[in-house]
Amino acid sequence: MENTQTSQNTETGAAYNFAYLDEQTKRMIRRALLKAVAIPGYQVPFAGREMPMPYGWGTGGVQVTAAVIGPDDTLKVIDQGADDTTNAVSIRQFFAKTAGVATTEKTAEASIIQTRHRIPEKPLRDDQILVYQVPIPEPLRFLEPRETETRKMHALEEYGLMHVKLYEDISRHGHIATTYAYPVMVDGRYVMDPSPTPKFDNPKMNMMPALQLFGAGREKRIYALPPFTRVESLDFEDHPFSVQSWDDECGMCSATDSYLDEVILDDKGNRMFVCSDTDYCTERQDAGHRGPQHHDQPLGGKAAE
Amino acid sequence: MTQNNTPLLRVSDLTMMYGDRVGCRNVSFDLRPGEVLGIVGESGSGKSTLLRSISAQQEPTKGVVEYHTRIDGIRDVYQISEAQRRLLMRTDWAFVHQNARDGLRMNVSAGANIGERLMAVGDRHYGNIRAAAGNWLGKVEIAEERLDDLPSTFSGGMQQRLQIARNLVTSPRLVFMDEPTGGLDVSVQARLLDLLRGLVHDLNLAVIIVTHDLAVARLLSHRLMVMQGGAVIESGLTDQVLDDPQHAYTQLLVSSILQN
Numbered sequence: 384m385e386n387t388q389t390s391q392n393t394e395t396g397a398a399y400n401f402a403y404l405d406e407q408t409k410r411m412i413r414r415a416l417l418k419a420v421a422i423p424g425y426q427v428p429f430a431g432r433e434m435p436m437p438y439g440w441g442t443g444g445v446q447v448t449a450a451v452i453g454p455d456d457t458l459k460v461i462d463q464g465a466d467d468t469t470n471a472v473s474i475r476q477f478f479a480k481t482a483g484v485a486t487t488e489k490t491a492e493a494s495i496i497q498t499r500h501r502i503p504e505k506p507l508r509d510d511q512i513l514v515y516q517v518p519i520p521e522p523l524r525f526l527e528p529r530e531t532e533t534r535k536m537h538a539l540e541e542y543g544l545m546h547v548k549l550y551e552d553i554s555r556h557g558h559i560a561t562t563y564a565y566p567v568m569v570d571g572r573y574v575m576d577p578s579p580t581p582k583f584d585n586p587k588m589n590m591m592p593a594l595q596l597f598g599a600g601r602e603k604r605i606y607a608l609p610p611f612t613r614v615e616s617l618d619f620e621d622h623p624f625s626v627q628s629w630d631d632e633c634g635m636c637s638a639t640d641s642y643l644d645e646v647i648l649d650d651k652g653n654r655m656f657v658c659s660d661t662d663y664c665t666e667r668q669d670a671g672h673r674g675p676q677h678h679d680q681p682l683g684g685k686a687a688e
Numbered sequence: 689m690t691q692n693n694t695p696l697l698r699v700s701d702l703t704m705m706y707g708d709r710v711g712c713r714n715v716s717f718d719l720r721p722g723e724v725l726g727i728v729g730e731s732g733s734g735k736s737t738l739l740r741s742i743s744a745q746q747e748p749t750k751g752v753v754e755y756h757t758r759i760d761g762i763r764d765v766y767q768i769s770e771a772q773r774r775l776l777m778r779t780d781w782a783f784v785h786q787n788a789r790d791g792l793r794m795n796v797s798a799g800a801n802i803g804e805r806l807m808a809v810g811d812r813h814y815g816n817i818r819a820a821a822g823n824w825l826g827k828v829e830i831a832e833e834r835l836d837d838l839p840s841t842f843s844g845g846m847q848q849r850l851q852i853a854r855n856l857v858t859s860p861r862l863v864f865m866d867e868p869t870g871g872l873d874v875s876v877q878a879r880l881l882d883l884l885r886g887l888v889h890d891l892n893l894a895v896i897i898v899t900h901d902l903a904v905a906r907l908l909s910h911r912l913m914v915m916q917g918g919a920v921i922e923s924g925l926t927d928q929v930l931d932d933p934q935h936a937y938t939q940l941l942v943s944s945i946l947q948n
Binding site: 526535539541543544546547548550551553554555618619620621622 | 770771774793795796797799800803804805807808809810812813814815817818835836
């Protein structure tokens with residue numbers, strides 16, 4: 384963030400500008416970012432560029448990261464909480480190649496974390512930046528397809544429609560069945576789509592010390608949550624917001640407080656739950672925590688249900 | 689009719705031009721609380737243009753539309769801020785479209801359709817919203833078990849009644865209707881008119897209803913305005929206008945109905 388390097392990337396000698404984008408483009412994105420930080424939750428249009436990866440792979444997040452990254456930064460990229468999935472690996476390599484920055488899989492060591500779905504389980508600090516990849520930035524899109532109308536609704540704070548969606552959830556499923564991209568009210572003013580993160584992570588956004596930046600490449604929108612911003616999940620008085628919970632623990636590290644993914648083990652109904660945040664899980668295992676399905680454990684534990 | 693001397697709505701010298709062409713011109717009238725005004729005329733006579741201009745959807749070229757708001761007294765609807773105007777439109781006013789699909793959200797349930805206005809004005813209690821929606825569904829003679837069904841599973845007449853329920857849930861004082869019975873078969877029309885007449889009476893609604901169907905106008909409206917070529921050519925009490933038409937065009941209009 385602190386750096387505006389203009390020279391060619393000398394370390395790799397490649398014909399790329401530092402962090403791939405040219406300096407004018409980065410300035411343009413930074414201007415949009417400044418505006419987004421100044422108006423928390425407001426979607427700022429920006430001239431999104433073509434990136435050397437398809438839309439839907441995080442082109443918005445990559446552009447935001449490219450605009451804020453400096454040579455001294457350490458980058459961590461996660462996809463569904465994991466550091467080792469295709470998307471995360473390719474974006475990490477992209478910046479390692481075009482910016483020559485250090486990369487890490489450790490949440491605590493990163494200064495910039497680009498994420499596709501999750502907020503790391505480990506609480507973030509005020510010297511870290513979290514960059515989200517956003518597919519559809521407009522929370523009202525589900526019920527109002529007209530962009531002119533949704534902009535007007537944001538301008539006039541007409542957010543009744545958002546509750547129509549939640550009402551519809553309850554009437555169909557008996558509870559608010561929206562589990563990801565769960566709409567939030569930012570600082571009592573703008574309703575925002577927290578990108579496709581599970582609602583489990585919504586409370587982490589509230590009053591987070593780290594700067595949170597959101598980039599939507601296809602829709603060409605940037606929005607932001609400055610550090611320590613109030614973020615409330617929308618709900619009804621008689622159907623209050625709640626996060627997912629699991630009866631099981633992580634099979635590898637026995638964590639009960641993290642977001643768990645269900646993994647199907649075979650076609651006989653065997654499955655296990657495992658932390659979606661791989662760094663969190665690894666760290667716990669290194670500290671000696673063991674879940675029932677960890678390879679250290681005696682076989683035949685509780686694999687079958 | 690209510691003997692209230694403060695008009696709810698006052699339209700003065702309203703003219704709407706589309707370039708050189710006249711949409712409607714020099715229309716003036718008052719509407720009092722609980723009064724039903726019918727606007728009749730042939731296609732292209734400026735009825736819908738007039739309705740759009742009065743209901744704050746299209747700013748007229750000239751003229752003033754004033755509304756007696758609950759809080760601020762009489763206000764020019766085109767001078768207040770857009771936020772105030774939109775609030776007015778979704779609380780104190782209602783607009784019933786000819787085609788129910790224009791007035792409904794087809795991808796959410798009937799209950800959500802009715803509850804939308806309540807949620808828009810800040811109701812955040814699911815149970816209460818649902819109860820109100822069920823109650824209104826009953827009032828418009830739709831079985832309450834259809835509360836969670838999509839409007840697309842409803843018949844045309846039911847959709848129209850749902851649209852009415854959705855509009856009336858915030859207890860508006862002024863309802864605009866654009867051919868509410870258009871496209872419905874005669875028996876469904878009769879039932880809808882019966883329902884509308886009951887609701888208008890019970891809730892003391894002021895209504896401006898645009899129609900080309902004189903039978904609808906006769907059944908619902910207290911007063912009638914006849915339009916031709918963008919101008920009001922005759923107005924007065926409904927029975928008076930229909931039984932003793934003065935203007936040649938009104939006479940033609942009245943005589944063109946099949947008599948039994």
